[in-house]
Amino acid sequence: MSHLMNTYARQPVTFAKGEGVWLWDEGGKKYLDAVAGVAVNSLGHAHPRLAQAVCEQAKTLIHTSNLYQVAKQEALAEKLCGLAGMDKAFICNSGAEANEAAIKLARMYGHGKGVETPTIIVMEKSFHGRTMATLTATGNRKVQAGFEPLLGGFVRVPYNDVNAVAQIAEHNQNVVAILVEPVQGEGGIQIPAASYLRELRSLCDAHGWLLMLDEVQTGIGRTGTWFAFQQAGIVPDVMALAKGLGGGFPIGACLAKGAAAEVFKPGNHGSTFGGNPLACAAALATLTTIEELDLCRNAAEIGDYIRTSMTAQLEGVAGVVQVRNAGLMVGIELNKPCAELVKRALEQGFLINVTADSVVRLLPPLIMTRDEAAQLITMLSKLIKEFLAG
Numbered sequence: 001m002s003h004l005m006n007t008y009a010r011q012p013v014t015f016a017k018g019e020g021v022w023l024w025d026e027g028g029k030k031y032l033d034a035v036a037g038v039a040v041n042s043l044g045h046a047h048p049r050l051a052q053a054v055c056e057q058a059k060t061l062i063h064t065s066n067l068y069q070v071a072k073q074e075a076l077a078e079k080l081c082g083l084a085g086m087d088k089a090f091i092c093n094s095g096a097e098a099n100e101a102a103i104k105l106a107r108m109y110g111h112g113k114g115v116e117t118p119t120i121i122v123m124e125k126s127f128h129g130r131t132m133a134t135l136t137a138t139g140n141r142k143v144q145a146g147f148e149p150l151l152g153g154f155v156r157v158p159y160n161d162v163n164a165v166a167q168i169a170e171h172n173q174n175v176v177a178i179l180v181e182p183v184q185g186e187g188g189i190q191i192p193a194a195s196y197l198r199e200l201r202s203l204c205d206a207h208g209w210l211l212m213l214d215e216v217q218t219g220i221g222r223t224g225t226w227f228a229f230q231q232a233g234i235v236p237d238v239m240a241l242a243k244g245l246g247g248g249f250p251i252g253a254c255l256a257k258g259a260a261a262e263v264f265k266p267g268n269h270g271s272t273f274g275g276n277p278l279a280c281a282a283a284l285a286t287l288t289t290i291e292e293l294d295l296c297r298n299a300a301e302i303g304d305y306i307r308t309s310m311t312a313q314l315e316g317v318a319g320v321v322q323v324r325n326a327g328l329m330v331g332i333e334l335n336k337p338c339a340e341l342v343k344r345a346l347e348q349g350f351l352i353n354v355t356a357d358s359v360v361r362l363l364p365p366l367i368m369t370r371d372e373a374a375q376l377i378t379m380l381s382k383l384i385k386e387f388l389a390g
């Protein structure tokens, strides 16, 4: 009997080692990894640059706490702000924590403006994490059920619906921020209209709201640019990052710009572990490697290659609703629930994910080559065809 709490429906496999986009289980069977630890292993497995940075830092200094200056944390904040065009960063340990920081920041920003019940606009089908505030912000009843009472201070509108947001502006004086994913990942790789973020930016500017982007999944090169917002030609006030940031090492960040960057004062927020030298060394090595290997561009190219090839392979196949992607966030939507594909793929030696019941989700490492992508496409298109035919 396992002594772990029963929180996950795990696949019956234990991985023993990895290299690049490949994993090996305890029996020595090899798998092509198109999940990357849920968009986390941006450099694939056992990348020598990341391994070396973590080893060297571990031999030097792992943790000192935020009672003291942390040079690597300063360096990471400077690097992230430079890449994103933001002003300040708060370093934490996960995506939920990055969003918690954003939510607390928005509330304090609201109180600073004299709003007594600051309210954040959030979206249907969104995912922001599993803490009480972030599960309240999440637009999925399954994530919330059993954990009531939820927090106050959120209003929900449909995703990709600017008018719904504009209507709230007309009658709700308590709104202080919008929290939104540039592409909904857990929601099924939902890609909004190209104008969506720009129009939300305009509404935020008109009403003095903060535009807060949850780029926990979309950020760090995943969609083909460092951050998804860069493709919309806007800059947010607040952005949450995690997943790919540490290349597998747990780390998150909440970035802010302008007035939002000045909200927190000493004592307002904190973390014991957040931004320790080891985590920051891992993130810095991940970022510089992505930069030097031009992996944002690779994500864009390989993602588009997977979409066009899968579209061609699945052309005319009844039951395929749509193949879509934003860089290496790829979704293949079928017309029926397809969770069982995960297990079938595992048996055949490759890892995929299914989300929103009927969307096959691919989140491969950003280092995936065209040849590796071709192997994935061959195996996956065959699997989907067999599934839909049977």
Ligand SMILES: *Cc1c(COP(=O)(O)O)cnc(C)c1O
Residues within 6 Å of the ligand: 093, 094, 095, 096, 097, 099, 127, 128, 129, 130, 181, 185, 186, 214, 215, 216, 217, 218, 242, 243
């Ligand atoms: C994964 C995810 C989170 C939660 O991140 P954790 O590190 O699991 O807390 C939040 N937002 C989005 C968009 C995510 O994809």
